[in-house]
Amino acid sequence: MPALEWRPLTKADAQSSADLLNAIETADRIGEYYTAEDTLQELIDPYADLERASLAAFDGDRMVGYVKARYKQHPEKVHRIFLDGGVHPDYRRQGIGTRLVKAGIAGAKTVHELHHPKLKLTVDIHKAEHIAGTKELFGAQGFTPARYFQYLEHPLGTAGEVAIPDGFRIEQWTRDLDEDFRLVRNESFQDQWGATPLAANAWQNKFTNHTLQPEISFLVRDKASGAPVSLVLTLSWEADTAATGIRDAHFMVIGTVPGYRNRGLASAVVGHALRAAAEHGYDQASLSVDSASESGAPGIFERAGFTPKARYVRWAFEV
The missing domain is CATH 3.40.630.30 (Gcn5-related N-acetyltransferase (GNAT))
Structure with a gap:
């Protein structure tokens, strides 16, 4: 794994996040492009606890990967926490994705204990089926397909x-x-x-x-x-x-x-x-x-x- 700086996301990372997501689009081809205004909207989400449940990897000033968790305000029986993230195409298959998924699970557990500790916790990730490596990455961390959605x-x-x-x-x-x-x-x-x-x-x-x-x-x-x-x-x-x-x-x-x-x-x-x-x-x-x-x-x-x-x-x- 390259020598990277690892830290939680902040609102100041809006442009870096947009740059990363646009680079990811060149490889994954899901039809999603971003401006800094778009990513800022996600970073100020009231149910995204960036300090406790996010992690980003930087190579110098360049964000090369991130994960963040979004918890629910009013779950019933099961608290489903949603993980969002990705890795720059030039930095894949170097262990960054694995570290981010593990960090996402850990962050989800932390915010779950803060907000809904008496409920069952399930961690969700939503990704296009055709993206290479997702099955292996998520499967290795214990994730299984729970539902399918059509675009x-x-x-x-x-x-x-x-x-x-x-x-x-x-x-x-x-x-x-x-x-x-x-x-x-x-x-x-x-x-x-x-x-x-x-x-x-x-x-x-x-x-x-x-x-x-x-x-x-x-x-x-x-x-x-x-x-x-x-x-x-x-x-x-x-x-x-x-x-x-x-x-x-x-x-x-x-x-x-x-x-x-x-x-x-x-x-x-x-x-x-x-x-x-x-x-x-x-x-x-x-x-x-x-x-x-x-x-x-x-x-x-x-x-x-x-x-x-x-x-x-x-x-x-x-x-």
Whole structure:
């Protein structure tokens, strides 16, 4: 292993993190590019304890690898802590990845004991299946595949009118409606694998930040009761557009509360978002879906015209 400096991440590492992730993209080809603003958003995540649960490797001023853990605020029964990280392509197969994964597990245990010591702990890593060496690296540390997710895309062109079921109306995201969006997300995800409720600060950090696209984010409301019942929240990354020339509308959050499912609301709001994205000059829409989702989401997206482009593995280590 080369002589490197090892220390926890800090907010000052935003540009170094972006440079590293963009270098990783040249090898892994997952279609993700970053600006310092993007990585800073992750570094100031209120549930990422950088001091206790992160580690970065530096060769001089160059960050060549990192890991950080994100814990949950309101888990039930199982506390799933998510590890994020990577190693620069020029520094792989030198033991750096192994040290980072071990450090991530240790950091996860530390923050778990601070926040939810009475619950069972599971450590998760989410990576594209095609990335070389992940199976060997994670398997050697006791991780096994727990779930598979599909990344899907939909080319955009001229879109027709989308019918909204009788008794409902669609509203575009505004700051005043943001809390309704969050509440629908939490209620609609309560029966989804691995999901936990998001507090307002986590919601704002992860979703309603500089990447939010209000003109393609919609809420469905029951006219009779006034209750918000379904949503699509769309994000887009300027770094991706600059690197690829493709303007992508990523449907980051899609959900319908359980009592309103099977009424065509998800299909309607997705169709409405596709039409809006086309009208605003986006080239494609994309989303990720749990392959084993029990809500029928994969079928909804297939019927809407989305096609699979890549598969991701959720690796899990039960502590």
